[in-house]
Amino acid sequence: MRLDDVDWAAKPWKAVSDDDLGAALAVPSMLTMDEARLYYWLAAQAEGFGAVIDLGTHRGGSAARLLAGLAAGSSQAPLYTYDRFATPEVRSDMLTQVQTALAPWGARATCVKGDIARQTWSGGAVEVLSVDAAKSPTTADRIAEEFFPALEPFRSVLIQQDFLHAKQPWLPVQMAALADCFQLVARAGNVCAVFIPTAKVTSDHLKAARTEGLTDKALLARLDEAAHRFSPALPAQRFADQRAMVLANPGVRDAWRMKR
Numbered sequence: 209m210r211l212d213d214v215d216w217a218a219k220p221w222k223a224v225s226d227d228d229l230g231a232a233l234a235v236p237s238m239l240t241m242d243e244a245r246l247y248y249w250l251a252a253q254a255e256g257f258g259a260v261i262d263l264g265t266h267r268g269g270s271a272a273r274l275l276a277g278l279a280a281g282s283s284q285a286p287l288y289t290y291d292r293f294a295t296p297e298v299r300s301d302m303l304t305q306v307q308t309a310l311a312p313w314g315a316r317a318t319c320v321k322g323d324i325a326r327q328t329w330s331g332g333a334v335e336v337l338s339v340d341a342a343k344s345p346t347t348a349d350r351i352a353e354e355f356f357p358a359l360e361p362f363r364s365v366l367i368q369q370d371f372l373h374a375k376q377p378w379l380p381v382q383m384a385a386l387a388d389c390f391q392l393v394a395r396a397g398n399v400c401a402v403f404i405p406t407a408k409v410t411s412d413h414l415k416a417a418r419t420e421g422l423t424d425k426a427l428l429a430r431l432d433e434a435a436h437r438f439s440p441a442l443p444a445q446r447f448a449d450q451r452a453m454v455l456a457n458p459g460v461r462d463a464w465r466m467k468r
């Protein structure tokens with residue numbers, strides 16, 4: 209990705225128009241428009257040295273926004289989108305629905321169905337990785353173990369879609385522990401954060417960044433460290449909300465089961 213002279217503070221993706229996004233906007237998504245533009249813009253910058261991966265696509269929205277960006281850029285990279293493609297609300301065949309929704313971008317997209325925590329990645333370098341499925345520490349750890357080592361320093365980009373979401377406090381903890389490997393460069397929407405890898409992620413880094421099995425006390429202590437590390441770039445209130453969510457849900461490590 210051509211990242212040398214990006215003025216992240218200026219949010220260059222703001223220039224992406226609804227017309228640019230085109231057919232992607234017809235695919236349902238939980239992303240805000242700021243995030244939609246960011247996904248498109250990052251994919252459009254891709255050089256093509258590695259795959260574009262969307263972890264947690266739900267009804268296809270994030271993948272569609274990435275695909276529209278890829279179509280506008282020069283990369284021939286494939287896109288892989290992973291999901292269970294089954295939720296309690298949508299009982300019909302979500303996989304077929306998503307494949308149909310992504311059909312305007314041809315054969316470029318591959319949908320991989322199943323638990324992401326059980327997936328393996330052996331497809332080489334990853335240029336763009338969007339993470340919107342790290343809804344438990346176990347899955348966050350597995351995503352890091354499997355996909356982060358494929359990111360190329362200063363050439364790839366990592367989107368942590370729910371980084372500041374109150375119900376995913378393990379994400380700042382994980383990324384603070386990986387501070388030797390990633391630099392926070394931007395945020396978008398309400399809770400999304402963008403990181404550039406600055407070093408290859410090794411098994412030692414991953415071991416230090418594991419979030420599974422932390423007690424509430426340890427999680428809160430590491431969250432406080434993360435809040436400090438990401439200050440003032442990220443608002444303290446978001447970390448306070450994550451802290452309050454842990455306190456209100458002792459021992460709960462599943463975003464969907466956390467209650468305010």
Ligand SMILES: C[S@@+](CC[C@H](N)C(=O)[O-])C[C@H]1O[C@@H](n2cnc3c(N)ncnc32)[C@H](O)[C@@H]1O
Pocket residue numbers: 236237238239263264265266267268269270271290291292293294295322323324325340341342343347
């Ligand atoms: C917030 S939604 C993603 C929204 C999507 N990125 C968009 O643009 O609208 C999270 C998705 O992650 C998926 N997911 C969460 N944990 C998963 C897991 N362990 N394996 C596979 N999919 C998972 C869910 O099925 C859900 O579709």
